[in-house]
Amino acid sequence: MKTVLRAPIGAAVPRDRAKRLLAGRGRFVDDIHLPRMVHMAFVRSPHAHARIAGIDTSAAATMPGVIRIVTAADLAAVVSPWRPTHNRFPTMAAPEQSALATDTARFQGEAVAAVVASTRAQAEDACEAIIVDWEPLEQVGDLASALAVDAPRIHKEMASNLAFESEVATGDAEVALARADVVIERTFRFHRHTGVSLETRGILADYDPSEQRLTVHQSHQTPHQQQDLYARLLGLPEHKVRVVCPDVGGAFGLKHHLYPDELAACAAAVLLGRPVKFIADRLESFLSDIHCRDHEVHARMGFANDGTIVGLAIEDRFNAGAYGQYPRSSIAEGNQITRLTGAPYRMAHYNAKLKMAFLNRGVLGHIRAVGHPIAAAVAEALIDLGARKLNCDALALRRQNYLADADFPLTSAGGVAFEKLSFMQCLDKALSLVDVDQVRREQADLRAKGIHRGIGFNTFVELTAIGPEYYGEGGQHISAQETCLLRMEASGQVRIHIGTTDQGQGIDTGIQQVVAGVLGIPLDDIEVISGDSALSPMGGGSWGSRGAALGGEVAMQAARTLRTNLLSMAGFLLQKSANDLDVIDGVVVDTVRGSRHMTVAELAKIGHFRPYTLPPDLPSDLTVTARYGSRDRMFLAGNGIQVAIVDVDIRTGFVQPVRHLVVHDCGRVLNPLLVREQIRGGVVQGIGTALYEEFRYADNGALLNASFADYLVPMAGEMPDIEVAHIETPTETSELGAKGAGEAGLAGAVGAILNAVNDALAPIGVFMTEVPLTPPRILAAIDRAQMDASKV
Amino acid sequence: MSDDTPIVLTVNGEAVRARVPARLNLADFLRQDLGLTGTHVGCEHGVCGACTVLVDGKLARGCLMLAIQCDGACIETIEGADASGRLAKLQQAFHRRNALQCGFCTPAMLLTAAELLRGNPKPTREEVRDWISGNFCRCTGYQSIVDAVMEAAS
Ligand code: FES
Numbered sequence: 001m002k003t004v005l006r007a008p009i010g011a012a013v014p015r016d017r018a019k020r021l022l023a024g025r026g027r028f029v030d031d032i033h034l035p036r037m038v039h040m041a042f043v044r045s046p047h048a049h050a051r052i053a054g055i056d057t058s059a060a061a062t063m064p065g066v067i068r069i070v071t072a073a074d075l076a077a078v079v080s081p082w083r084p085t086h087n088r089f090p091t092m093a094a095p096e097q098s099a100l101a102t103d104t105a106r107f108q109g110e111a112v113a114a115v116v117a118s119t120r121a122q123a124e125d126a127c128e129a130i131i132v133d134w135e136p137l138e139q140v141g142d143l144a145s146a147l148a149v150d151a152p153r154i155h156k157e158m159a160s161n162l163a164f165e166s167e168v169a170t171g172d173a174e175v176a177l178a179r180a181d182v183v184i185e186r187t188f189r190f191h192r193h194t195g196v197s198l199e200t201r202g203i204l205a206d207y208d209p210s211e212q213r214l215t216v217h218q219s220h221q222t223p224h225q226q227q228d229l230y231a232r233l234l235g236l237p238e239h240k241v242r243v244v245c246p247d248v249g250g251a252f253g254l255k256h257h258l259y260p261d262e263l264a265a266c267a268a269a270v271l272l273g274r275p276v277k278f279i280a281d282r283l284e285s286f287l288s289d290i291h292c293r294d295h296e297v298h299a300r301m302g303f304a305n306d307g308t309i310v311g312l313a314i315e316d317r318f319n320a321g322a323y324g325q326y327p328r329s330s331i332a333e334g335n336q337i338t339r340l341t342g343a344p345y346r347m348a349h350y351n352a353k354l355k356m357a358f359l360n361r362g363v364l365g366h367i368r369a370v371g372h373p374i375a376a377a378v379a380e381a382l383i384d385l386g387a388r389k390l391n392c393d394a395l396a397l398r399r400q401n402y403l404a405d406a407d408f409p410l411t412s413a414g415g416v417a418f419e420k421l422s423f424m425q426c427l428d429k430a431l432s433l434v435d436v437d438q439v440r441r442e443q444a445d446l447r448a449k450g451i452h453r454g455i456g457f458n459t460f461v462e463l464t465a466i467g468p469e470y471y472g473e474g475g476q477h478i479s480a481q482e483t484c485l486l487r488m489e490a491s492g493q494v495r496i497h498i499g500t501t502d503q504g505q506g507i508d509t510g511i512q513q514v515v516a517g518v519l520g521i522p523l524d525d526i527e528v529i530s531g532d533s534a535l536s537p538m539g540g541g542s543w544g545s546r547g548a549a550l551g552g553e554v555a556m557q558a559a560r561t562l563r564t565n566l567l568s569m570a571g572f573l574l575q576k577s578a579n580d581l582d583v584i585d586g587v588v589v590d591t592v593r594g595s596r597h598m599t600v601a602e603l604a605k606i607g608h609f610r611p612y613t614l615p616p617d618l619p620s621d622l623t624v625t626a627r628y629g630s631r632d633r634m635f636l637a638g639n640g641i642q643v644a645i646v647d648v649d650i651r652t653g654f655v656q657p658v659r660h661l662v663v664h665d666c667g668r669v670l671n672p673l674l675v676r677e678q679i680r681g682g683v684v685q686g687i688g689t690a691l692y693e694e695f696r697y698a699d700n701g702a703l704l705n706a707s708f709a710d711y712l713v714p715m716a717g718e719m720p721d722i723e724v725a726h727i728e729t730p731t732e733t734s735e736l737g738a739k740g741a742g743e744a745g746l747a748g749a750v751g752a753i754l755n756a757v758n759d760a761l762a763p764i765g766v767f768m769t770e771v772p773l774t775p776p777r778i779l780a781a782i783d784r785a786q787m788d789a790s791k792v
Numbered sequence: 793m794s795d796d797t798p799i800v801l802t803v804n805g806e807a808v809r810a811r812v813p814a815r816l817n818l819a820d821f822l823r824q825d826l827g828l829t830g831t832h833v834g835c836e837h838g839v840c841g842a843c844t845v846l847v848d849g850k851l852a853r854g855c856l857m858l859a860i861q862c863d864g865a866c867i868e869t870i871e872g873a874d875a876s877g878r879l880a881k882l883q884q885a886f887h888r889r890n891a892l893q894c895g896f897c898t899p900a901m902l903l904t905a906a907e908l909l910r911g912n913p914k915p916t917r918e919e920v921r922d923w924i925s926g927n928f929c930r931c932t933g934y935q936s937i938v939d940a941v942m943e944a945a946s
Pocket residue numbers: 832833834835836837838839840841842843844853854855856
């Protein structure tokens with residue numbers, strides 16, 4: 001039976017939780033104080049690579065407030081090391097890592113010792129008094145030097161610093177490129193940056209030895225994953241480990257991993273038998289949060305004279321960090337690039353090579369839109385260049401090569417299953433919102449006044465709601481399915497217990513809307529309980545845009561069961577066919593005769609207090625569960641297009657975004673208010689990636705800009721208004737039809753800005769390929785172009 | 793500790809007496825000593841704006857002031873501003889417009905926006921963007937915040 005999906009599903013409902021946050025009543029990890037709580041601070045390596053010859057803690061041990069000092073040797077007794085293996089990629093190197101570095105620090109910021117003290121300030125004071133005997137080692141900061149024959153080996157257990165190599169091939173790209181009429185070839189560089197949640201990472205771990213009970217409050221996306229990891233690495237019974245993620249102040253992927261310092265705080269709690277709090281400061285965050293990007297992509301796209309794309313070959317050189325992130329491994333960013341580049345286009349011949357090396361840099365991993373922005377930007381920049389060379393319109397060229405309705409379903413050249421994507425529809429919609437001819441006229445007028453305006457388009461594919469196979473086959477304990485437990489109280493009000501988590505994107509509200517719509521009861525009568533590994537059914541948390549597609553679907557299924565039970569009870573009590581009944585606004589109605597009957601609250605009271613009045617075999621459970629996860633597909637693919645308009649000041653090199661448009665297809669939209677602002681937030685992060693955000697390192701590997709004064713993030717003043725429009729192509733793999741929407745903003749913005757800047761600079765012969773597009777880079781490129789021009 | 797300094801100040805209309813170490817900043821004092829956890833800390837170096845409070849009626853960064861500098865001062869935090877009802881219009885507009893996701897930047901955003909509207913009850917969008925440009929928000933695209941401030945001003 002098809003479930004009727006009615007309002008408030010799809011309505012622009014504001015979030016309940018927002019009211020508490022607006023009153024300053026949020027409860028973030030650092031807001032929680034427990035009796036006997038102590039604070040932890042870390043001694044971190046100032047070197048990118050150094051041997052630890054000795055650690056002298058004697059002076060620190062006697063300082064005020066110091067309770068305990070720990071080094072790797074102290075923690076070894078209570079916590080095991082780990083290796084981020086992935087069985088799908090058996091050749092990937094997975095060197096061992098532990099909570100504190102043992103004999104070698106492999107990146108600047110790696111924790112080597114920790115102090116537990118009465119206050120954070122005292123712990124920091126004592127950290128300064130710990131003397132580490134460092135023996136600096138030669139460090140490597142990029143793939144080429146890491147793979148040089150005489151490169152220092154970062155992990156002695158490995159023969160070289162090569163982490164992984166792979167190749168994806170469809171057809172024969174080399175032959176196709178050799179036969180192509182036009183080949184566009186460029187090398188792109190995307191520098192390293194990070195996620196920068198405003199609330200830094202933080203944890204409060206409490207251990208009660210009498211019950212072997214570990215209770216952790218943590219700013220994190222995946223409570224069940226952490227429960228499993230803490231239980232296994234600390235050797236505790238899993239059912240005695242509880243991980244609670246209270247309000248989380250932004251996550252974006254950087255809070256869904258195991259961090260050594262956070263595990264060390266748990267280990268210290270076990271050693272001390274009391275609550276230990278660790279809150280990262282901003283410097284620590286820049287150094288030790290998961291980093292992202294840091295790829296160099298060499299790409300060649302071949303065209304026939306008639307505009308057909310005949311082949312694409314890319315090589316991704318992926319500068320990873322000193323270790324693999326745990327438990328997922330660090331492979332996915334390179335993997336997504338090799339699978340998604342050029343994905344919107346019909347492509348008979350495709351080849352993508354990936355080479356990934358360990359470096360003496362922070363661990364690199366999964367941050368929002370893993371790999372997507374790079375894959376899209378590379379292909380879309382090549383298409384623009386192809387159009388210039390072929391002397392045709394770049395949008396017509398896209399349209400000519402887009403995968404169209406008749407092509408679906410298909411497995412892409414990169415090996416990803418696409419159910420149905422809407423590239424043409426998204427472009428049509430975009431063109432109905434942006435008058436390109438008008439923009440071109442403005443561009444010409446402005447150029448006469450010395451202003452260089454550009455417009456850029458970027459078509460992207462968005463992989464969301466990963467299925468269980470990827471990590472299941474990988475051997476990681478990562479749940480890609482969801483279970484929902486619905487309990488109707490005697491009042492007729494409902495609690496939803498679910499394994500997805502809400503860091504502000506609003507998935508709790510989306511799920512509440514689904515249940516309200518299916519059950520026919522008011523939204524205010526429903527609450528979501530999430531983010532607590534003891535209270536929520538085992539599930540995956542929130543990452544990879546899975547909340548709506550998996551959490552929404554499983555909540556719908558559970559609500560459908562509860563609805564069936566309510567209607568069967570009502571049918572029995574009213575002596576009517578349940579098929580004739582519905583619940584509208586909390587009241588049972590006979591839809592055939594139009595009569596109103598008992599309320600859901602009355603039914604709930606009977607179900608809980610007078611169950612003996614119902615036949616024993618009548619479906620009447622008021623606590624129900626459902627489980628949902630795809631059995632066979634790897635991802636749910638969505639898609640979209642972004643359009644950026646920017647002004648480039650060629651005297652200063654400064655880029656000002658003027659207008660930005662997103663047309664996005666995430667299937668059924670549960671709540672447009674929430675989806676729109678989530679996409680806008682992603683776009684702004686993408687503008688940050690495109691224009692500002694970059695780690696800069698000294699020659700010795702020291703990070704030069706680990707503060708907000710030096711690492712630029714987008715602020716309100718520079719950001720444009722962002723229009724968001726939707727095409728809805730619901731997935732048929734679920735009843736709800738929702739796909740994810742969290743990656744889209746960031747996935748598409750980077751390439752749109754890059755193409756817009758290159759459009760602006762085309763008349764002066766500049767084509768930028770290095771992101772972020774900072775003023776010095778733009779000025780240098782303009783200088784080079786002018787020098788080249790003067791030589792001719 | 794013996795070198796703690798006594799201070800007397802008013803916080804959200806209540807008299808507070810405390811002894812504080814010289815290095816304790818105002819944000820930590822409010823959060824840790826007074827339990828006013830609506831004031832957040834995002835950078836501790838004066839850039840992100842999350843620690844914004846009012847000191848003697850003026851916006852100030854709680855991480856850039858020491859608690860001892862506040863001896864004799866009048867402090868208002870989000871808790872006080874919320875209880876007074878003076879933010880109600882902005883709060884409603886933020887809620888309706890979904891001008892927050894994680895909410896970590898939000899208390900400071902509200903206090904900052906309220907100050908704008910006090911001095912400039914009918915700002916333009918550009919003026920709003922400009923005014924809140926010292927407050928980092930990583931989740932929203934800022935647009936809903938601008939929309940909410942404009943709605944509250946209308
Ligand atoms: S914490 Fe004060 S400005 Fe960031």
